[in-house]
Amino acid sequence: MIQTILSQAVEAARPAAELGQTATYIPELGKMDKHHLGACVFTREGERCCAGDTDVRFSIQSISKVISLAAALELCGYDTVFERVGMEPSGEAFNAMGKLEAVGSTPSNPMINAGAIAVDSYLEPKISFEEMLSFTRKLCMDPQIVLDEKVYHSEMSHISRNRAIAYLLENTGVIRSDVERTLDFYVRMCSLSITAESLAGLGLVLAGDGVHPATGERLLSPDTVRVVKTIMLTCGMYDGSGTFAVQVGIPSKSGVGGGILSVVDGRMGIGIFGPALDGKGNSVAGIQVLRTLSRELHLHIFDPSEHR
Numbered sequence: 001m002i003q004t005i006l007s008q009a010v011e012a013a014r015p016a017a018e019l020g021q022t023a024t025y026i027p028e029l030g031k032m033d034k035h036h037l038g039a040c041v042f043t044r045e046g047e048r049c050c051a052g053d054t055d056v057r058f059s060i061q062s063i064s065k066v067i068s069l070a071a072a073l074e075l076c077g078y079d080t081v082f083e084r085v086g087m088e089p090s091g092e093a094f095n096a097m098g099k100l101e102a103v104g105s106t107p108s109n110p111m112i113n114a115g116a117i118a119v120d121s122y123l124e125p126k127i128s129f130e131e132m133l134s135f136t137r138k139l140c141m142d143p144q145i146v147l148d149e150k151v152y153h154s155e156m157s158h159i160s161r162n163r164a165i166a167y168l169l170e171n172t173g174v175i176r177s178d179v180e181r182t183l184d185f186y187v188r189m190c191s192l193s194i195t196a197e198s199l200a201g202l203g204l205v206l207a208g209d210g211v212h213p214a215t216g217e218r219l220l221s222p223d224t225v226r227v228v229k230t231i232m233l234t235c236g237m238y239d240g241s242g243t244f245a246v247q248v249g250i251p252s253k254s255g256v257g258g259g260i261l262s263v264v265d266g267r268m269g270i271g272i273f274g275p276a277l278d279g280k281g282n283s284v285a286g287i288q289v290l291r292t293l294s295r296e297l298h299l300h301i302f303d304p305s306e307h308r
């Protein structure tokens with residue numbers, strides 16, 4: 001039943017790609033075919049449903065912020081992570097820097113660039129990029145994940161805005177380690193090459209409170225996963241998070257590569273790929289697929305319990 005609903009949802013959402021554009025501020029992302037659309041659902045019962053372009057590789061971009069936050073909570077601890085980064089929706093664009101200038105101000109949350117760069121500055125001295133890569137492969141249940149060198153170099157040569165954010169954060173004392181090493185780590189994490197299936201795998205691990213469904217290995221503590229899912233719900237869809245929470249109601253995180261990671265707690269992980277973005281940076285067709293799945297499969301976090 002899930003497979004039929006998923007296939008229909010993907011086909012119905014395809015025309016919505018015309019309403020969006022690929023991200024061009026990182027030139028390599030602008031080269032993607034905006035008509036791609038794929039969606040995967042992996043359930044805790046072991047069902048794996050895929051429809052559309054689910055094996056096309058694309059860059060994880062901001063969805064890596066979920067992985068970095070989880071790793072930082074495990075390795076640095078909750079108090080360190082949230083001492084100088086908030087947990088409030090920002091209501092501003094993902095790369096906003098306006099509020100950061102004031103003395104004593106801190107990034108609103110770890111899902112926007114400023115917050116993620118700060119979190120990476122706490123994480124980077126404790127773990128190498130190679131270790132993060134193998135951790136990401138495990139979390140996503142995808143051993144094929146690699147660094148997309150083209151995307152990495154493309155973003156590194158258009159890094160001015162994130163560099164400005166990072167130095168502002170150093171100036172206000174939010175970042176206390178090496179800024180250039182932090183930026184390199186951040187961009188490498190954003191340039192990991194994944195598929196919609198990798199995101200469904202990651203979603204499934206988070207839906208199961210951090211336990212790998214096949215091996216039973218605990219990859220993240222339940223406390224870490226609770227924090228991460230809550231922040232995804234309130235801040236994961238940029239400044240469209242409130243509308244998305246009402247209309248879809250599934251903790252999610254999007255990236256400008258066109259991915260969306262969604263976690264239906266205790267039930268399933270969902271991965272979406274659709275690189276045509278709306279004005280806020282979210283996959284237009286991807287959101288449409290999720291609206292349909294939420295309605296048809298009763299996935300909204302506040303769906304009346306008789307349907308669940």
Ligand code: GLU
Nearest residue numbers: 061062094113190255256
């Ligand atoms: N690497 C991107 C940037 O820093 C990530 C943005 C995103 O996916 O929201 O601009």
